[in-house]
Amino acid sequence: MFITIIFINTLMHQKFILASSSKSRYKILKNAGLNFIQKKPNCNEEDIKKTINRKTKPEIFAKKLSYEKARSVSRQKPYANKIVLGCDTVIYHNGKILDKVNSIEKAKKKIRSLSGKTHLIVSGLTICLNGSKIWENYEKTNVKIRKLNNSEINTYLKKTGKQILSSVGCYQIESLGPNIIESIKGDYFNVMGLPLFNLLDYLYSKK
DSSP states (O other), X not given: OHHHHHHHHHHHHXXXXXXXXXXXXXXXXXXXXXXXXXEOOSSXXXXXHXXXXXXXXXXXXXXXXXXXXXXXXXXXXXXXXXXXXXXEEEEEETTEEOOOOXXXXXXXXXXXHHBTOEEEEEEEEEEEETTEXXXXXXXXXXXXXXXXXXXXXXXXXXXXOXXXXXXXXXXXXXXXXXXXXXXXXXXXXXXXTOOHHHHHHXXXXXX
């Protein structure tokens, strides 16, 4: 109960730590009026992924990564007794978790595979205090990509440029993503990278 009170007071009124270098996650929390600072996690995400079975349920995969991110910051001395929020987002399609691609040609192939279909966005959330997990949750959102021909895909990628390769799904909902997205069922913020409603629902349910 005591830890829960500290957690709520910190997230609602005092500074907490966002264990992420993501600009999108920063923007989501900032626009929500939460008081925090941003710190890059001290862990190798790719190495962590290698320790997780790729057939693992996407919510377990995402929660594991969010935990490792939060813990890596929470264990550092400067952040002793500080609440640390970790988050990780994965895309699940055709029974597997997708990875980022490293070229425009591979991006074209990925978008073709998603064209006209629905895929799942899954985000894990973890709160750590002094290296220990005190809360975790996850959120799922369905995203359907419009049926696209090669010309439409080429035009889209010409507009986005290589920066789109930083996104697993090769789209950003807050930018040019709506040009290829047909519909979203679930939390819009989850598609951006952090399920804000999930987090706020927990906070306000404990007040």
